[in-house]
Amino acid sequence: MTLYAWFSDRYMPFLRPWRVLLCAVFLTACDGGGGVFNAGDRPLANTRWITDAGQTLVFEGLSAIHGFAGCNTYSAQVEFVASRMTLGLLRSTGMYCFDALGALSGVSSVMVDENRFFDSLRLVRQWRIDDERLVLLDASGRVMLWFKPGS
DSSP states (O other): OOHHHHHHHHHHHHHGGGHHHHHHHHHHHHTTTTTOOEETTEESTTOEEEOTTSOEEEEETTTEEEEEOSSSEEEEEEEEETTEEEEOOOEEOOOOOOOHHHHHHSOOHHHHHHHHHHHHHHHOOEEEEETTEEEEEOTTSOEEEEEEEOO
């Protein structure tokens, strides 16, 4: 009698009702914890990205993000399903930053840029990597933000 036959005769009648559950558990475990997605050769988990304007996006594993928006820091929970990306409530510090033009006009270009960044980030629903750049898109596929790898 082979080991497989011995195991099958002895334990398989007990395990049959649990096969579906066991398969689901093993397949979920192989998924990498519910969301480890590679973008090209660069996984998003624990990476840092930066815009040309200096705003940053840091992935804390695959469950949260944080970064610098130009004046304030921010954070949010994030959920991935394949190329879909859903951000939770976006939280940020509450500073107001003036620049030289803002001091004269009362409207800070730093704050205008930061508000545009936050508005774009709130609309993000998809992501992709194009030529080593992280591209964040809205639900219709329109590019909202793009980042280059940060250090």
